[in-house]
Amino acid sequence: MAATGEKAADMDSISRVVMAHPTALNLTGTTVPHGESLEDAVEPLAPALKKPSTNSDGGVETAEEAVEPAEPDINELCTDMFDKMAIFLQGELTATCEDYRLLENMNKLTSLKYMEMKDISINISRNLQDLNNKYASLQPYLDQINQIEEQVSSLEQAAYKLDAYSKKLEAKFKKLEKR
């Protein structure tokens, strides 16, 4: 565990050194002449792949790992990333907000429609009340019309009786005339 920890620390230090000198190295396994240091072998600011320099320290060959060149605008990229994350999250929440707005608009339109209906029904109620009052004032006249109707029917009966009586009289007169 300790050995692996030391090895991992070595690899980390190597990667840090390489990142400090932004170059791209290639793990080809070629060896550097004996005595040359690791920093001398690494050429600064060269994006092309380089031959890895090996350090034959105590007969152990080591190689530098290939790393990408460091991004020059890390801060800007981070800011851009967070901005886009914020826009995305805001979009997710906006969907629910839009649903609420839709319901709000529908409710407003429905309330307007109900207010119109309320006005119409108030007018109708007022008109019907006036009509009821006027029909109530017409009631004596309607009673008179009923009386007129009864009187007309009794007049009609009287007319029928008169007609029958006059026919009888005519028949009697003719009989008497023949004698």
Add this chain to the structure above:
Amino acid sequence: MSSAETQPRFGQSVKGLLSDKVGTCSGDVIALTRQVLKGSRSQELLGQAARNMVIQEDAILHSEDSLRKMSIITTHLQYQQEAIQKNVEHSKNLQDQLRHLLK
């Protein structure tokens, strides 16, 4: 444990691990947001409310149509009442005449 995970593995740079971690955190934030929205059930409830409103709209329009017809009928009743009012004023004379006839 975390230190072992953050240690560069064979063939993987610290930078790669960092970018993976950032991507994982972003994904977690997005998943959390979606879970919060899903847990609130706002989408379902609001959708159901909108659907119910659409169903009610037909009834509301029908009610409005009926009310307008009722107002027109009321106006016609007013016209008829005015005509009746004008004509029943003659009924008094008619009644007097009939009374005389039937005497």
